[in-house]
Amino acid sequence: MSIDVLLGDAANLPVRAWRVAEGELRLQFAESAEDRTLRCDGCERRHWIVQSHVHEGRGALAVRCHGCGRASELFFAEVPAPWR
Numbered sequence: 001m002s003i004d005v006l007l008g009d010a011a012n013l014p015v016r017a018w019r020v021a022e023g024e025l026r027l028q029f030a031e032s033a034e035d036r037t038l039r040c041d042g043c044e045r046r047h048w049i050v051q052s053h054v055h056e057g058r059g060a061l062a063v064r065c066h067g068c069g070r071a072s073e074l075f076f077a078e079v080p081a082p083w084r
């Protein structure tokens, strides 16, 4: 069982790796090797609708809570290299 991280805290931390397991979003942040499970700071649930995309040249994850609809974006630690 991994430690929870609240959505409001996760939005400030660069993400190194992520995966969805049983509807829960597992995150590894750049500063720590441990898995964290994203938890909603609105309704306390851990189920998310996740979409990866590029936002202003950076990789990002758009997340939306299944329970209360709270939404945010998480950013990846690595900035993708420009296409040459």
Ligand SMILES: [Zn+2]
Pocket: 040, 041, 042, 043, 044, 045, 065, 066, 067, 068, 069, 070
């Ligand atoms: Zn929620």
